[in-house]
C-alpha cells in the first residue's frame with residue numbers, strides 16, 4: 427500500500443480548507459466534500475482534490491469532465507527518497523471511511539487534455555463514477571478553482 431507522509435499540520439490545514447469550501451455533493455449515501463482544482467497558468471492539465479465518504483463499501487471506477495479529454499485517478503509511489511506519480515484503475519471507498527484525495531502525494535484526480543487552462547475563478551465540473559451495492563452511480567461535483575501557489579508559478 428501507498429504510505430502517506432503528510433504531517434499532522436498538513437492534514438489539519440487541508441481539513442480547514444475542506445471545511446471552508448462549499449463544494450460538496452451527495453448521492454446514494456456517498457458524500458463528496460471540499461472539491462477543488464488547482465489552476466496552473468498555461469498548463470493543459472490540473473489536479474483536483476476532494477474527500478469522498480461512502481456509507482457502504484464502494485469503488486471509484488472513473489471520472490470525467492466536459493473541461494478535459496480525460497480525468498485520471500492518480501496516486502504517488504514512494505520508494506526511499508524517490509516519488510513517482512501513477513495512474514490507477516480504481517480507488518476503494520471503504521464503508522464509513524472518509525477517503526482523503528487531497529494531496530498529490532496520495533490519491534487525487536487529474537484533468538488531462540484541458541480544452542483551455544483553468545481560470546483562477548469559478549468552478550470546474552467533474553463527474554465521478556462510483557460502484558456501490560452492485561450498481562454504478564454518477565456524482566456531479568463542482569470543484570472550486572483555486573490559484574496555484576506563487577512559489578509554484580516561478
Ligand SMILES: [Cu+2]
Pocket residue numbers: 502504509530531
Ligand atoms: Cu510524494
